[in-house]
Amino acid sequence: MSKPVVATTSLAGCFGCHMSLLDIDEKILDLIELVEFNKSPIDDIKEFTKPCDIGLIEGGVCNSENAHVLKDFRKNCKILVSVGECAIMGGLPALRNGIPVKECIAEAYLGVPSVENNKEGILPNDDELPMITDRVYPCHEVVKIDYYLPGCPPRAELIWEAVAALVTGNEMKLPYEVVKFD
Amino acid sequence: MGKSVKSICEEYNNDATRLMDILLEIQCKNGHIPDEAIEEVAKTLNISKVDVIQTLSFYHFFTRDNIGDYTVYLNNSAVADMMGRADVAEAFEKEAGCKFESLSEDGKIGLYSTSCIGMSDQEPAAIINGKVFTKLDPYKVKDLVLDMKAGKTIDEMVEKYGDGHNASDLVKSMVFNNIRKKGPVLFSDYETGTSLKKVTGMTPDEVVGIVKDSYLRGRGGAGFPVGLKWDFCRRTQSEETYLMCNADEGEPGTFKERVLLTEKPKLVFEGMAVAGYALDAKQGILYLRYEYKYLKNYLESVLNEMREANLLGKNILGKEGFDFDIRIQFGAGAYVCGEETALIESCEGKRGEPRNRPPFPVQKGYMDEPTVVNNVESLCSVVRIIEKGADWFTMMGSRESAGTKLLSISGDCKYQGVYEIEWGMRIRDIIEMVGAEDVKAIQVGGPSGTLISPRDFKRTICFEDLPTGGSMIIIGHNRNLLRDIVLNFTEFFIEESCGSCTVCRANTVILKDKLLKIMSGKAGKEEIDELKNWTKFNKMANRCGLGQTAANPILTSIENFREEYEKHVKMDEDFDTGFDLASAVEESCDYVGRKPNL
Numbered sequence: 001m002s003k004p005v006v007a008t009t010s011l012a013g014c015f016g017c018h019m020s021l022l023d024i025d026e027k028i029l030d031l032i033e034l035v036e037f038n039k040s041p042i043d044d045i046k047e048f049t050k051p052c053d054i055g056l057i058e059g060g061v062c063n064s065e066n067a068h069v070l071k072d073f074r075k076n077c078k079i080l081v082s083v084g085e086c087a088i089m090g091g092l093p094a095l096r097n098g099i100p101v102k103e104c105i106a107e108a109y110l111g112v113p114s115v116e117n118n119k120e121g122i123l124p125n126d127d128e129l130p131m132i133t134d135r136v137y138p139c140h141e142v143v144k145i146d147y148y149l150p151g152c153p154p155r156a157e158l159i160w161e162a163v164a165a166l167v168t169g170n171e172m173k174l175p176y177e178v179v180k181f182d
Numbered sequence: 183m184g185k186s187v188k189s190i191c192e193e194y195n196n197d198a199t200r201l202m203d204i205l206l207e208i209q210c211k212n213g214h215i216p217d218e219a220i221e222e223v224a225k226t227l228n229i230s231k232v233d234v235i236q237t238l239s240f241y242h243f244f245t246r247d248n249i250g251d252y253t254v255y256l257n258n259s260a261v262a263d264m265m266g267r268a269d270v271a272e273a274f275e276k277e278a279g280c281k282f283e284s285l286s287e288d289g290k291i292g293l294y295s296t297s298c299i300g301m302s303d304q305e306p307a308a309i310i311n312g313k314v315f316t317k318l319d320p321y322k323v324k325d326l327v328l329d330m331k332a333g334k335t336i337d338e339m340v341e342k343y344g345d346g347h348n349a350s351d352l353v354k355s356m357v358f359n360n361i362r363k364k365g366p367v368l369f370s371d372y373e374t375g376t377s378l379k380k381v382t383g384m385t386p387d388e389v390v391g392i393v394k395d396s397y398l399r400g401r402g403g404a405g406f407p408v409g410l411k412w413d414f415c416r417r418t419q420s421e422e423t424y425l426m427c428n429a430d431e432g433e434p435g436t437f438k439e440r441v442l443l444t445e446k447p448k449l450v451f452e453g454m455a456v457a458g459y460a461l462d463a464k465q466g467i468l469y470l471r472y473e474y475k476y477l478k479n480y481l482e483s484v485l486n487e488m489r490e491a492n493l494l495g496k497n498i499l500g501k502e503g504f505d506f507d508i509r510i511q512f513g514a515g516a517y518v519c520g521e522e523t524a525l526i527e528s529c530e531g532k533r534g535e536p537r538n539r540p541p542f543p544v545q546k547g548y549m550d551e552p553t554v555v556n557n558v559e560s561l562c563s564v565v566r567i568i569e570k571g572a573d574w575f576t577m578m579g580s581r582e583s584a585g586t587k588l589l590s591i592s593g594d595c596k597y598q599g600v601y602e603i604e605w606g607m608r609i610r611d612i613i614e615m616v617g618a619e620d621v622k623a624i625q626v627g628g629p630s631g632t633l634i635s636p637r638d639f640k641r642t643i644c645f646e647d648l649p650t651g652g653s654m655i656i657i658g659h660n661r662n663l664l665r666d667i668v669l670n671f672t673e674f675f676i677e678e679s680c681g682s683c684t685v686c687r688a689n690t691v692i693l694k695d696k697l698l699k700i701m702s703g704k705a706g707k708e709e710i711d712e713l714k715n716w717t718k719f720n721k722m723a724n725r726c727g728l729g730q731t732a733a734n735p736i737l738t739s740i741e742n743f744r745e746e747y748e749k750h751v752k753m754d755e756d757f758d759t760g761f762d763l764a765s766a767v768e769e770s771c772d773y774v775g776r777k778p779n780l
């Protein structure tokens with residue numbers, strides 16, 4: 001049997017969830033015995049090269065690029081997992097959700113004290129740039145998400161247990177300490 | 183204000199458990215309950231201000247703001263919608279010059295919506311200053327608002343009276359009884375006092391025994407055997423016992439209690455007295471929904487008449503020590519108060535929040551004493567069982583459902599009204615009886631019951647097949663089931679939840695959002711089952727029947743009318759979140775000055 005294929009991505013997140021994944025230390029060696037990585041910052045594969053079994057998503061959706069990547073993941077992965085608060089609820093980036101996006105852009109490019117030389121009031125609008133969404137969306141509001149791994153970030157063992165459970169089909173052990181939020 | 187707050191409190195012995203009555207009087211006299219009155223009530227009753235406010239804020243018909251010299255409460259039940267509520271509402275808004283849920287500029291007319299007011303056989307209907315106005319249409323609305331502007335009294339605005347006692351001097355209401363079928367238990371001739379006379383010659387245990395032998399089951403919905411409940415109550419040792427008659431009748435589409443109380447009030451009160459004898463209770467309370475307040479003077483006079491005939495009061499019918507009297511407790515607009523423990527809380531002057539059970543009311547109810555709560559129809563049946571015997575009763579009906587049942591039938595049929603039938607009647611025969619054609623669905627038992635399709639028309643009305651507290655809404659072929667019925671009912675539960683349990687408070691809203699998404703055409707085909715999955719939580723994790731059944735409209739419509747859902751979902755997609763990138767980036771692109779490239 002060929003190894004299950006895993007893809008990962010970081011959308012509107014801080015890369016902390018990926019760091020947590022790497023935190024499994026030497027178990028990462030066990031992990032690559034168990035699964036094969038495809039599109040992921042871990043191996044720097046930029047585009048899907050084959051259909052995947054599991055997609056791990058860090059971060060929510062704050063711009064059009066995030067939305068495209070997420071939809072791409074949905075298309076290419078059998079199972080999608082929202083990993084961490086940002087993916088599940090929008091997390092820290094979603095703090096801007098109560099503020100109109102116009103005000104956020106104005107603050108970032110015009111108002112903030114570190115902006116000194118923008119006398120013409122230029123706002124980034126090149127076609128190459130991702131377009132900012134009106135608010136930060138949790139992943140499940142953009143595509144269907146199959147599982148959620150809570151935490152900020154979820155602990156390394158939790159991610160490991162979850163992937164192992166998905167791969168082996170065994171039930172996952174979820175002791176209270178692993179999912180408590182305080 | 184006419185009477186002072188102090189004297190109103192005085193009338194109720196400054197008893198904080200009578201807070202409902204006190205607030206009702208202030209609201210009634212004053213049009214609303216001003217802050218000074220709240221303070222004064224708190225001071226006089228020696229309770230805190232928030233104690234007053236928490237009760238006040240719970241009930242729909244208590245208001246702290248002025249709601250007009252003329253206050254229109256227009257029913258927004260599914261049946262009202264089916265019968266043309268939208269046009270009536272529009273006419274009210276046009277004539278009064280204000281939107282619903284607000285007050286006209288001159289403060290004269292207030293327009294508000296309210297849950298089912300028990301007039302489903304004569305919708306659209308509204309309560310205006312305590313009087314019921316039925317069968318409204320835009321022309322009648324125009325006249326009504328003209329009358330309001332001319333300053334007519336509410337009694338002058340009622341032009342024609344209804345049938346039976348509705349036309350009596352003490353009622354003077356335009357409501358009709360619409361009694362379509364009289365059965366042998368509730369609507370056959372009966373000489374008041376016969377059963378009461380009979381029980382005075384028996385021991386309380388003998389009375390309970392007869393009711394047990396009759397297999398009479400509660401008519402309020404749950405169907406608990408009446409005799410057994412009485413037996414449990416008698417087994418609780420206590421000084422005081424209370425008997426309550428539940429006339430809250432809040433289940434949309436039900437109006438049978440209204441008819442019984444209008445035409446057979448003596449049967450109801452005698453039933454309470456018989457129960458009082460069997461339970462050794464000295465006091466009975468009729469918990470009557472605010473919507474039926476127009477019956478107050480009439481019912482009070484019937485009570486007086488019965489007291490004069492010694493059918494109530496001390497040493498009833500000469501039986502030494504048989505003392506029993508009845509007071510009427512009005513609600514103030516809350517469906518959940520029909521739940522027996524919420525009803526008890528309300529009678530004690532509190533918010534109508536259901537209690538945890540156990541202890542059950544028969545162990546610890548009103549004032550922490552053993553209490554039996556029975557439905558109006560249950561108690562009426564008791565009287566006839568005592569008169570004619572348990573065998574007479576069990577000869578009627580089906581195996582597990584003895585006797586007759588009073589149905590309130592409304593919706594798309596020729597003869598809306600109440601029907602006393604024997605349990606076990608087939609749905610198909612009921613359809614024929616009420617003159618309905620082209621029936622698409624029937625809501626049996628109100629929103630908390632079941633939405634059945636023609637596949638089930640061979641089934642029968644009884645506890646062992648299709649149980650009902652009495653509401654049957656016939657739905658014709660031209661109706662949009664999801665919008666007209668399922669959504670309306672789900673919103674009803676959201677509105678009426680007392681809010682104590684998270685699942686009842688939150689999941690019902692989640693269910694509504696998911697339903698709306700499906701109705702908007704944005705959902706994929708898997709989402710029907712997903713929605714159905716979410717209905718499970720309501721059954722699992724709620725304290726009372728309201729939350730437990732709040733998902734039934736969605737659940738039973740998915741089970742019996744899946745095609746109605748499939749019509750809306752995208753069958754070629756499993757799931758669609760409804761996310762629309764174009765509209766999500768519109769604002770930012772507009773602001774930075776670029777054309778979205780999607």
Ligand SMILES: Cc1cc2nc3c(=O)[nH]c(=O)nc-3n(C[C@H](O)[C@H](O)[C@H](O)COP(=O)(O)O)c2cc1C
Nearest residue numbers: 400401402428430431432520521522556557560727
């Ligand atoms: C939300 C809710 C509303 C209810 N409303 C009523 C009602 O209006 N009238 C009624 O008799 N029972 C109602 N019930 C049922 C009562 O809790 C109780 O079972 C009934 O009054 C007992 O009387 P019975 O045994 O004679 O039927 C309601 C229950 C729930 C959960």
Ligand code: SF4
Nearest residue numbers: 013014016084085086
């Ligand atoms: S969940 Fe926490 S760790 Fe993960 S991306 Fe968000 S902020 Fe970073």
Ligand code: SF4
Nearest residue numbers: 680682683686726729
């Ligand atoms: S289920 Fe709903 S109505 Fe019943 S107690 Fe809980 S919150 Fe209140």
